[in-house]
Amino acid sequence: MNALFEFLLRQGDNVLVLGHRTSEWCGTAPALEEDIALANTALDLIGQTKLWLEYAAEVEGEGRSANDLAFLRDAYDFRNVLMLETPNEDYGRTLMRQFLFDAFQVHWLTALTDSKDSRISEIAMKSVKEAQYHLERSRDTIIALGDGTELSNKKMQAALDYLWPYAREIMLVDDVDEAMHKDGIAPLPSEILAPWDALVKSTMRDAYLTIPDSNFVHKGGRTGQRHTEHLGHMLATMQVLQRSYPGATW
Amino acid sequence: MVTVDMPQVGDIWSWLEAVPDPEIPVISVVDLGVVRDVAWQDDKLQITITPTYSGCPAMSVIAMDIETELLKRGINKLEIKTRIAPVWTTDWLSEKGLAKLEEYGIAPPQAAGEPERCPNCKSSSVEKISQFGSTPCKAQWRCKECLEPFDYFKCI
Incomplete structure (x- = not known):
């Protein structure tokens, strides 16, 4: 196993899967401004995907392109965390998922700007600016809706309760992370837990939401061992064109 | 040669x-x-x-x-x-570019993170509508004097 390739797939697949999920709102969001905001967020994430997967494809050296990796792999070859493939369900869950991810991603990408791998450091420098902007918005919106009406508070609490068992998979550590850490390419994801926890706690306090009292973590996405059934359905839509018309371009 | x-x-x-x-x-x-x-x-x-x-x-x-x-x-x-x-970074926008943006009706980026004034009537009484706008580089704001919505070039 090529640890660097695995690592890059994890980075690329996280933003690809969340980017595609978020784009599902395009044209159907609750308000025009929100529709535009979600579409722009998705666009940033897909742009970041291209940077990660282009590098992954080069590192793999099998002649595959970023597009091949995105559109011609099946669910069991994806390395995104499970939380990002969960269905949008409602607007509250979509925003809560975005916030729990942004709160990790800003700290993670900031740390990756110091990577010994200059390509990774460049991608992190480019992406972190966008992630900071996403975090600013997702945090404000969580607080506005949590501290909103009785109904909006109830929906945000339900979103947090549903997503909480998924939220910390992204900070688990395995052999790939150990290898990256040893080579000075990335910190251990577990190092992000403390700042992530502090940010999540203060945000939920300001939003009048209660963090569930459970340490259970769903896992299997970032290792590819076991995805949820939702990913396959999502890929069926996302990949349909390349599956039906292999090699189609425009 | x-x-x-x-x-x-x-x-x-x-x-x-x-x-x-x-x-x-x-x-x-x-x-x-x-x-x-x-x-x-x-x-x-x-x-x-x-x-x-x-x-x-x-x-x-x-x-x-x-x-x-x-x-x-x-x-x-x-x-x-x-x-x-x-x-x-928006710091790379030229002086000429900044002036042209405002003339066109797009508030140029400000280090403070929000537009200085309405690009139409120049009032400083403005409010944010959305952090995102018609392209990834812009946000939507509105003037509270002339009531016109306008694009603000995000400062990054």
């Missing part, structure tokens, strides 16, 4: 001043800070561009527009490279 007709780099920069940004046509790709380098590599011209946002869909159009403009000027051997570091 035959001297090949190789235009001066300074002239090429001024030609690129005539290539408009596809999304905000009042400013050029040079004013936007997207063109980072122009250099001759033997008899081949190398242009380096950088994306504003990583998902900016205008990048391929910008590359094509640059190529078309330079072909018109007789440059056939051209390579357009994309690089992401150093990372694009």
Whole structure:
């Protein structure tokens, strides 16, 4: 196993899967401004995907392109965390998922700007600016809706309760992370837990939401061992064109 | 030795001043800070561009527009490279570009993170509608005096 390739797939697949999920709102969001905001967020994430997967494809050296990796792999070859493939369900869950991810991603990408791998450091420098902007918005919106009406508070609490068992998979550590850490390419994801926890706690306090009292973590996405059934359905839509018309371009 | 007709780099920069940004046509790709380098590599011209946002869909159009403009000027051997570091910042917008944005009705970026005034009536009484706007580089604001909504160029 090529640890660097695995690592890059994890980075690329996280933003690809969340980017595609978020784009599902395009044209159907609750308000025009929100529709535009979600579409722009998705666009940033897909742009970041291209940077990660282009590098992954080069590192793999099998002649595959970023597009091949995105559109011609099946669910069991994806390395995104499970939380990002969960269905949008409602607007509250979509925003809560975005916030729990942004709160990790800003700290993670900031740390990756110091990577010994200059390509990774460049991608992190480019992406972190966008992630900071996403975090600013997702945090404000969580607080506005949590501290909103009785109904909006109830929906945000339900979103947090549903997503909480998924939220910390992204900070688990395995052999790939150990290898990256040893080579000075990335910190251990577990190092992000403390700042992530502090940010999540203060945000939920300001939003009048209660963090569930459970340490259970769903896992299997970032290792590819076991995805949820939702990913396959999502890929069926996302990949349909390349599956039906292999090699189609425009 | 035959001297090949190789235009001066300074002239090429001024030609690129005539290539408009596809999304905000009042400013050029040079004013936007997207063109980072122009250099001759033997008899081949190398242009380096950088994306504003990583998902900016205008990048391929910008590359094509640059190529078309330079072909018109007789440059056939051209390579357009994309690089992401150093990372694009609104600090790279030219003074001329900033003034043109406001004239066009887009509030230019401010270090404070919000528009200084309404680009239409110049009132400083403005409010945010959304952190995102019609392109990845803009947000939506509204003037509380003239009540016109307007685009604000995000400061990053």
